Amino acid sequence: MxxxxxxxxxxxxxxxxxxxxxxxxxxxxxxxxxxxxxxxxxxxxxxxxxxxxxxxxxxxxxxxxxxxxxxxxxxxxxxxxxxxxxxxxxxxxxxxxxxxxxxxxxxxxxxxxxxxxxxxxxxxVDLTAKLFHRLSEFEAHIASFNANVTLTEKEKEILDLMVYGHANRDIAYRLFTTKRKVEEIREQMIKKTGAKDNLGLILYRLHKEFIRC
Missing domain, CATH: 3.40.50.2300 (Response regulator)
Structure with a gap:
């Protein structure tokens, strides 16, 4: 090729x-x-x-x-x-x-x-296996997810920064928006995905976007 x-x-x-x-x-x-x-x-x-x-x-x-x-x-x-x-x-x-x-x-x-x-x-495949193993430790969180949700690009951007460990204020600075707006979008994502909290949102991102199952 x-x-x-x-x-x-x-x-x-x-x-x-x-x-x-x-x-x-x-x-x-x-x-x-x-x-x-x-x-x-x-x-x-x-x-x-x-x-x-x-x-x-x-x-x-x-x-x-x-x-x-x-x-x-x-x-x-x-x-x-x-x-x-x-x-x-x-x-x-x-x-x-x-x-x-x-x-x-x-x-x-x-x-x-x-x-x-x-x-x-x-x-x-080794990385996929590691991710699957880690996610299996949080089965109770994963079981609550709504499998039919599609996140917007803005929601994905915020969630990716959360995966990195950034706080709301830092996320707002990086995305040229306000802390309140980030908090509103985060709450919307919790309702949409069925996640219980911030940890649940991060697990949702890993589960749905990286493992894709």
Missing amino acids: KYKIAIGDENSIRRYALAELLLQEKIDIGKNESLTAISAYDFYGIDVLLLVVDQNVDTVLHIIENAKLTNNQLKIVVMDDINGIKHALKLISAGVNGYIAKNLDKDGLLFALNYVYQGNDYID
Whole structure:
């Protein structure tokens, strides 16, 4: 499958190994740089951006934000350790199209990249299993959810910031609105979703948007 990919990774040995593997599969390498260098790239003509996360998730989030501004057709795949779900939720909420493990084998990597290039989203099965396990601990909350609710884009934005741990005042500042308006929308979401409280709303977001079941 022919497309152009850019790679961003602070580990130069791993970065060049990835590039060599992809070149063997006739995938064009448009850029192969450190995260610092690639953050200044405009991504024009790039189909897929592959970013590798170590302990630099904030840097990666910044690159994702800028990349989407310069090329709104760009597909973004993040490679991570998948040791926990905190970074994963931030990255998925930022709009990445693929989230994969660093220990993924060659066939798995190629499948994920090709799948995302074709317009699909791909989340590593290990992360899905971790999320499912965590959500099973809150079965009583999940059982109360209204399965037929569709959230507005504004409600999703607020809920994503709640997942990050932001308070109402900070959410209002980031979304250029008032604290009272955020509180009103939060109350509306509690009524719409059947969630019992803020924790329930966050679990609803994870359950319905990330697990999609």
